[in-house]
Amino acid sequence: MEEILDKLRQQEFRITPQRIAILQALLNTDQHPSIEEVYRQVKTRFPTTSLATVYKTVHLLKEIGEILEIGFPDGRSRYDGNKPYPHPHLICTRCNSILDPDVSLLDQLTGEVAKATGYRITSHQVELFGICPSCQQQ
Amino acid sequence: MEEILDKLRQQEFRITPQRIAILQALLNTDQHPSIEEVYRQVKTRFPTTSLATVYKTVHLLKEIGEILEIGFPDGRSRYDGNKPYPHPHLICTRCNSILDPDVSLLDQLTGEVAKATGYRITSHQVELFGICPSCQQQ
DNA sequence: TTACTTACTAATAATCGTTATCCTTAAAGG
DNA sequence: CCTTTAAGGATAACGATTATTAGTAAGTAA
Secondary structure, three states: OHHHHHHHHHOOOOOOHHHHHHHHHHHOOOOOOEHHHHHHHHHHHOOOOOHHHHHHHHHHHHHOOOOEEEOOOOOOOEEEOOOOOOOOEEEEOOOOOEEOOOOOOHHHHHHHHHHHHOOEEEEEEEEEEEEOHHHHHO | OHHHHHHHHHOOOOOOHHHHHHHHHHHOOOOOOEHHHHHHHHHHHOOOOOHHHHHHHHHHHHHOOOOEEEOOOOOOOEEEOOOOOOOOEEEEOOOOOEEOOOOOOHHHHHHHHHHHHOOEEEEEEEEEEEEOHHHHHO
């Protein structure tokens, strides 16, 4: 948290209560909140906060590489402030919960593709969909 | 092509010139066209075609499982009528070309995750981003 | 062929998530 | 404090998609 604030200061961005609140909403959860969810959370402490501010701040945090944007099938993006680098997600299509599984084979997989195609692979988006154990029981 | 038309007939959907043209636009290419690209192509033969018709038909074809929707980072979806099942894509971030690489490790990867988490994995979306050999030279 | 039923098309309005605009407010540095 | 200027709030605008509606044509049976 403090590191991110320093990074903002270094690049001459201002530290505002709204930005701190948005950052907290993104950092103090292991969920992957949407813009709307961040907005609702921030509004509990700053009721006059504008949705536009949330959009602008989240975009800024993404620009400086401190949060990761996750493209969701339903169109609206979700965000991860705790692991701001590309990593696989496991999404339950019933309850919409998101898990960050360990995937040891991923590096081998990208290596395999790079070798076969000659591409220089710079990033990835790996989303696995399924039913979580809890939803399977119901 | 004829199989897909039969499938439509069986489910009591009607075969119209517009639907045939949209299907052709999706099948007669190894690219992964967007709605807009399908629309432009269809309009060359049926100039009065409505964009809404393209949306509805593409959605219908997706519903019956005959084309695959690819969620793109920029928001707009692209479609694949030749491999209508989930498969990895390799996307050049410079020229936006899309390749369908062979990824032998994918089944192992999903198996690894299923075993570790208890999820029943039903689908996936694996997009690798990089620079293609041709763009690397420039 | 003809007529009938009803799904489909075209045109356009409406919606949704996101971005831009513009004026006001307040963070940062002297 | 005081000044400068980035940031916030409210809302209009935007682009992609979806819904609406009235007219048209695909399928089917006489």
